[in-house]
Amino acid sequence: MYAIEALSLSKRFGDLQALSAIDFTVGEGETFGFLGPNGAGKTTTIRILTGITVPTDGTARIFGSDIVQDTIAARRQMGIVHETSNIYTDLSAWQNLMFTAELYHVSRKDREKRGIDLLELFGLSGRRDDRTRGFSKGMKRRLTLAMGLINHPRLLFLDEPTSGLDVQSNLIIRDVIRELNEQGVTVFLTTHNIEEANLTCDRVAIINQGRIAAVDTPERLKKTIQSVQSIEIAFDPTSPVRSGNLEQIALVSEVRKEGDKFRLITENPPAVLDEVMEYAHEHHLRVISVNTLGPTLEDVFIRLTGLDIRTKGVKTID
CATH class of the missing domain: 3.40.50.300 (P-loop containing nucleotide triphosphate hydrolases)
Structure with a gap:
């Protein structure tokens, strides 16, 4: 039952x-x-x-x-x-x-x-x-x-x-x-x-x-959206880093600023990881931490609900 x-x-x-x-x-x-x-x-x-x-x-x-x-x-x-x-x-x-x-x-x-x-x-x-x-x-x-x-x-x-x-x-x-x-x-x-x-x-x-x-x-x-993988990286707080600069890295589809970290969305984390470390070296940035992440439940939620539900003025009832 x-x-x-x-x-x-x-x-x-x-x-x-x-x-x-x-x-x-x-x-x-x-x-x-x-x-x-x-x-x-x-x-x-x-x-x-x-x-x-x-x-x-x-x-x-x-x-x-x-x-x-x-x-x-x-x-x-x-x-x-x-x-x-x-x-x-x-x-x-x-x-x-x-x-x-x-x-x-x-x-x-x-x-x-x-x-x-x-x-x-x-x-x-x-x-x-x-x-x-x-x-x-x-x-x-x-x-x-x-x-x-x-x-x-x-x-x-x-x-x-x-x-x-x-x-x-x-x-x-x-x-x-x-x-x-x-x-x-x-x-x-x-x-x-x-x-x-x-x-x-x-x-x-x-x-x-x-x-x-x-x-x-x-x-x-x-697992239904394995394409939404990412690299999470934190730099020394004294290093000025902009999301727009990180978006220029090849194979990065999106960059999200999350607290003191950046999350780089990509379908190929290993390749992007090499590029990120090269970027940090060229710009004299000190990396404090770096992690590779799979998709989150929030990623699934966003993918399934889309952006249209955030449109202002739509009459809804919960």
Whole structure:
């Protein structure tokens, strides 16, 4: 049995086709990433899968239960963590957890033990009885995730779980996702952080303009564009180097300035490496570090989504 089955899902809002017959499945115990630019259809999809929005056409099943025909049975299997915090700021962390547990009909004995464990897991035990109004964004996000886990879900929906968070909260949430995966919990993750998906997910789907562009493991997706290879090089900071000068090197198709490094895109890294070192010698540049890199998941994302989705003024809905 699949944790999620999306079969020809479509959604129309007036004249706008937000989803166009998308198909994908998520295996039980899998961490599945759902990537796409703004307006691609990510949020619309997750709202359908969680029973908030009804599809115009198609079927969605959660552990075999139709999300439209058998919504209650489907939603009992899941926890939902939305991008925006849904905590009650006049209540304490503990009260928020217990209220959520009651909504899911978790027994008193189980919810109290579960609540203690979750506060400890997310580093919030010391703030258990404090009103959440004074919590930082990271603390609120961790509490929201704890609330999504209070009912021991088999499937957890995470909508941009680490967006805008501090490093500590980011690391805690990523560790929790890995622990949940080891326990057999299925995780459906939407994110704009492509590196996060690369490090966390067993498979990813890339959606663009309401259609699925690709579904596969991050590594297999990277292999589909082996032509996007590169050399990453850093020079002594005192050496003035311009991207335009590096673009003159033979076989370099593009140069990207990334922090204190330059990334030279090429189909022939060994040949370009010789040229780069010769360039550095001729211009009296001291090379600090150099690496050859294969394509990244971000390269796949850019290749599949194109540049047209960044056009200003396009009417979209996510």
